[in-house]
Amino acid sequence: MKEQGNEMPRxxxxxxxxxxEWALREQWLFASLNQAAKEFVGRYTEPDGTLIWQKEWPGMDGSDDxxxxxxxxxxxxxxxxxxxLYEVSRRIWEAITWQWTEYGQIHREFDAYYDWMHHGEGYLFLYFLGLAGPATRKDQQRSVRFAHMYTGDDPDAPNYDKALRLIRSPLNGSKGPRFTVSEEDWSTHRGILDHYPAPYEDIPGVDCASGKCAWSDDEVYRQLIAAMNERMNRGDVPLNLNATGLLAHAFMHTGEETFREWVTDYLSAWEERTFRNGGIIPDNIGLSGQIGEYNDGKWWGGYYGWRWPHGFMTIIEPLTNACMNAVLLTGEMSRLTLARSQLDANWELRREVNGQMLVPNKHGDNGWNDWRKPLLKxxxxxxxxxxxxxxxxxIERIPRDHDWNEVIVPVVSGRDSRTGRETKHYIGNTEPWFQYIRGHxxxxxxxxxTANMELVGRQLEKMRSEQGDPANWRSGFHEGDFSSIHIWQEMCPLYFEALVQLTLGGPMHISHGGLQHARVRYFDAQERRPGLPPGVSALVEALTADSATLQLCNTSLFNEREVVIQAGTFGEHRFTTAQRLGTDNRPQREAAEVQGKWLAVLLKPGAGIRLRLDMERYVHAPSYEGPWENRSSSDPLLLGRSAQGGGAACT
Known part of the structure; x- marks a missing residue:
């Protein structure tokens, strides 16, 4: 094994x-998830990887699910x-891409047009495949092709205005901006959106005070589509900042500087718009770059913006993703400024109501409204x-009006009704992990x-039930209060927040397009593949600005294992030294020099070790490259025919 031309430290x-106990439970969870994956795939896919589902699916929504x-x-x-799982996951990605191309939502292997709430969710799969490596020429080619749809370099997808640094519509994709939607585009959402408020206060026939809007009413529906086409579907919105994940993905495949520059330039454009708006980020920018261009100058009223049911969540979430992506690509912590400023601006608007500190979640024509508890995660x-x-x-300014140490077992991919925590993708324990990593x-x-073990058991029961049998699913657009196309998320038993947090030393990714940032990741040196070797458990116990403390345990008494620890999920950090620690936290022996992004640890049968890994963070360009040479990484990208075609026509 090599580390930047030298033998890897060992x-x-x-x-x-x-x-x-934690080490044994990790092994139980790995074993159960491996079996659950096989059963899940067998229940819901055909041998070619396509999903067992209905024969048609209209509208623009759906490929993300x-x-x-x-x-x-x-x-x-x-x-x-x-x-x-490597081959299975790749086969299913290809099959889903083909199947939803046939349904009509995907074009050129990418969503034809939809928003970056949903693009962000769906392309997490792509980012995870990047981590799975080793990258193939096809992976790299796709990453560049998809990125060019957002850099202004794809004439068939003119989503980006380079001069104004502006994504031209909230609805975008491989067919370019969707300035005008049809009634068919929103057809699968109508029954669900009946329970949501109207996007504007002045839609004829809608009682805005009721908090509901009858999308199922044909006349109201026509009015809604017309209003959205007039005011909402042209120009840029904060949600589009989630596109920075796609460009970071392309950078990590190629190292191409233009992708890094695009991320920082686009984030800077939103910083300037926020400054022009007095410190609050506007949620709609017209095609000329003017704030509120299609909303009578109002800075609120954009797609998934301040007026939208999700409110501040769909403002701060893409900001957080983009700012973190910019830090990853540049190493500059100042890139977090915009997300920090919006958290602070939201906090400054706080008020106390019945003894609770609340902040506004929305802004409409009547000002700030929908007061809620501050978002902690x-x-x-x-x-x-x-x-x-x-x-x-x-974090600490937020009142502790509930137990931050409490571990929950999410019951739905949405929100926990008791604690108020977001549980999208069954991620619900960021707060207690934060408490743990700080020693509390x-x-x-x-x-x-234990909670994760219970979650897997519950999900398997649900999957094996009559409700989980695809033969019993009705063809339609929604079941109860959720879209029928969400069914696989609700039946999936493959949720493992515990393994990500404990082994990698970071919270689970942000569900709507966040990269899986963490302090370390692992490779199996003997199998030359990503992940912990069989029987090896890992626990990141503590984090500081310049170190991570972790334990490794080989639970097998019969097999020697060798694990490679990488500094950062994307190799963005550098280990300086590795210090063995005793159970009393005191150093044992002299610290080993590392001075690189990889450290190999040989674990004898039944052996364990506790290490403090001193490090410099965000000093390497992030990459999907692993510890071993990948021949495909140096392959040139393929070039297609020119627009003029390939010679004289046949006669």
């Missing part, structure tokens, strides 16, 4: 240890799941990246693993 762990339902096959492989994401006191203060929740590893 440590041996020879001291046998009795596996702690099957990707979401199966994306964790790839992420499980990245963590150390069965080797067969977004400053946690910023702090995990920055480790800065100012971000810690943004010592029982967390066992608690989250």
């Amino acid at each position: 440590i041996e762990a020879t001291e046998r240890m009795v596996p702690p 099957p990707y979401e339902g199966f994306m964790n096959l790839a992420l499980l492989y990245v963590l150390g799941g069965n080797r067969e 977004y400053p946690i994401y910023l702090w995990t990246m920055s480790m800065a006191d100012e971000d810690l203060q943004r 929740n010592p029982g967390y590893p066992e608690a989250i693993l």
Whole structure:
């Protein structure tokens, strides 16, 4: 194994240890997830990877949902799941892409047009496949082709105005901006949106005070489509900042500087718009660059903006994603400024109501409204990246009106009704992990693993039930209060927040398009593949700005294992030294020099080790490259025919 032209630094762990409870539970979870993956794929896919489902699906919505339902096959492989998951996840991605091309939502292997709430969800699968590596020429070619749809370099997808640094519509994709939607585009959502408020206060026939809008009423529906085409579907919105994930993905495949520059330039454009608007980010920018160009000058009223039912969540979430992506690509913590400023601006508007501190979630024609408890997880994401006191203060200023240490078992991919936590993709324990990594929740590893074990069991029961049998699914657009196309997410047993948090040392990705940022990741040196070797458990115990403390445990008494630890999910950090620690946290032996992004640890049968890995963070350009040479990474991209064609016509 090589580390930047030299032999990779290597440590041996020879001291046998009795596996702690967390280590045994991790192995149980890996084993159960491997079996669950096989059963899940067998229940819901054909041998070619296509999904067992209805024969047609209209409208522009939907391609993100099957990707979401199966994306964790790839992420499980990245963590150390069965080797067969590599081929299975790739086959299913290809099959879903083909199937939804036939339904009509995908064109040129990318969503024809939809928003970056849904693009962000669906292309998590693509980002996980990047981590799964090794990259193929096809992976690299796709990443560049998809990125060019947003850089202004694809004439068939003119989504981006280079001069104004502006994505030209909230509805965008491989066919370019969708300035005018049809009634068919929104057809699959009508029954669900009956329970949502109207996008504007002045839609004829709608009682805005009721908080509901009858999308199922044909006349109201026509009025809604007309209003959205007039005011909402042209120009840029903050949600489009989620596109920075796609460009970062292309950069990590290619190292192409233009992709990094695009991310920073586009983020800077939104910083300037926020400054022009007095410090509050506007949610609609016209095609000329003017704030509120199609909304009578109002800075609110855009697609998934301040007036939208999700409110501040769909403002701060893409901001957080974009700012974190910019730090990843540049190493500059100042790139977090815009997300920080909007958290602060929202906090400055707070008011106390019945003893509770509330902040506004929405803004409409009548000002700030929909007062709610402050969102805790977004400053946690910023702090995990920055480790800065100012971000810690943004967390600690939020009143502790509930137990931050409490571990929950999510019951739906949405929101936990009791705690108010977002549980999209069954991610619900960012708060107690934050408490643990700061030393305030010592029982967390066992608690989250127990909860995750319970979640997998519940999901398997649901999948095996009559409700989970695809033969019993009716052809239609929605079942109860959710779209029928969400069914795979709700039946999927492959949720493992515990493994991501405990082994990688970071919160689970942001569900709507966030990259899986974390402090470390692992490779199996003997199998030369991503993930922990069989029988090896890992626990990141503590993080500081310049170190990570972790344990490795080989639970097998019969097999020697070698694990490669990488500094950062994308190799963005550099290990400086590795210090063995005793159970009393005192150093043992002299620290080993590393001075690189990889460290190999040989674990004798039954052996364990505790290490403090000192590091410099965000000093390497992020990449999907692993510890071993990948011949495909140096292959040139293929060039297609010119627009003029290939010679004289046949006669």
